[in-house]
Amino acid sequence: MTQRPLPGAGLLLTVTGRCPLHCAHCSTSATMASGEPDAARLRSFVGTFTPAAHPSVLMMTGGEPLLRPELVTELAATARAAGTRTALLTGAFFAGRADRPGHPGQVAAVPERIWRAVTAVDHFSVSVDAYHERETGRAPVFALVRRVLDAGVAASFHLVGSGADDPYLADVTADIRRTFGSRVPMLVNSLRRVGRAASWAAADTASPDPERALPCSMAAWPVVAADGTVVACCNQAVVDRRPAPAHLTLGHIGTDDWESISARAVRSPVLRMIRTVGPAHLRHRYGAADEAAPRPGYCDGCRALAERPEVLAAATAAGAGPVGALLDRYAARGQAEAGAVALVRRHGCAPYADLVALHGAAR
Ligand code: SF4
Incomplete structure (x- = not known):
């Protein structure tokens, strides 16, 4: 998480868009x-990682990456050979069933091919929330995480609740602390109105103050989408909708290698400015005044920059060259130095941000 604001420091890779679970809040609306x-x-794309x-x-990630366990194992080995550390986010469909809950001390029986993939990565993360619990149950997932820790692999939980006041979040975070102490960090997010939750979750109507610079750290790591397109951020609409906005598109795994993708992510003047001052400030500063139009949300306004050529042209001029590079580095360094807790306070569920910094040792 401390590297999340650093341009090109990481890659989010959709191993598959498929998933056997049917969670009501799934941000990707994944099905089989x-x-x-x-x-x-x-x-081939991960094979272009080199020591340099x-x-x-x-x-x-996915969908459910452990539907392709041999591929996960292979990609982890290839990445590690180049010097990349690997992490995996799963819904743990194989851990158990909500209607056959087991008990917390029970060691999960995991198919061998899946276990090889789980232990091939440096960090294992599992999604736990009210919607996953209806599919897999909590106790089987806890048993799985206990087994992963015993195997020497670091682990964390990705939690989602309706918001800071959601009693589910209070309950599950306390349960995790009781069960695992400080060994397992938690990344707690609030439910967003995307994917299967688009029709029922509360809308995020917050509109950022355009006078303020509000950098987007999520534009730092490229994301490989299910169709192989590589986009600049993890906003689900950018990852899923085609065509993706040109200013948020970096290439395709069928035609580009890591070096060219990361160079585009780092050197794009528009992305530099999105990372430095954020899309709302760019629109406010460089856009033609349109007082009558409602102010869009943060990411909506960013995607809609595709229809604001005057903003993109000005951002390109401001973010190009050594000054743009310096601004970008300065903004990224400041956010990295502020640390993971500050990052989650901004992008996740703020009252639970401290939980991301739990020690997290494997043993
Ligand atoms: S849409 Fe724009 S503001 Fe939203 S995460 Fe992507 S790059 Fe950042």
């Missing part, structure tokens, strides 16, 4: 009919 990147192209040019962190 969803698309997935070609395995050979994924191997590689992301520090590769986060494999």
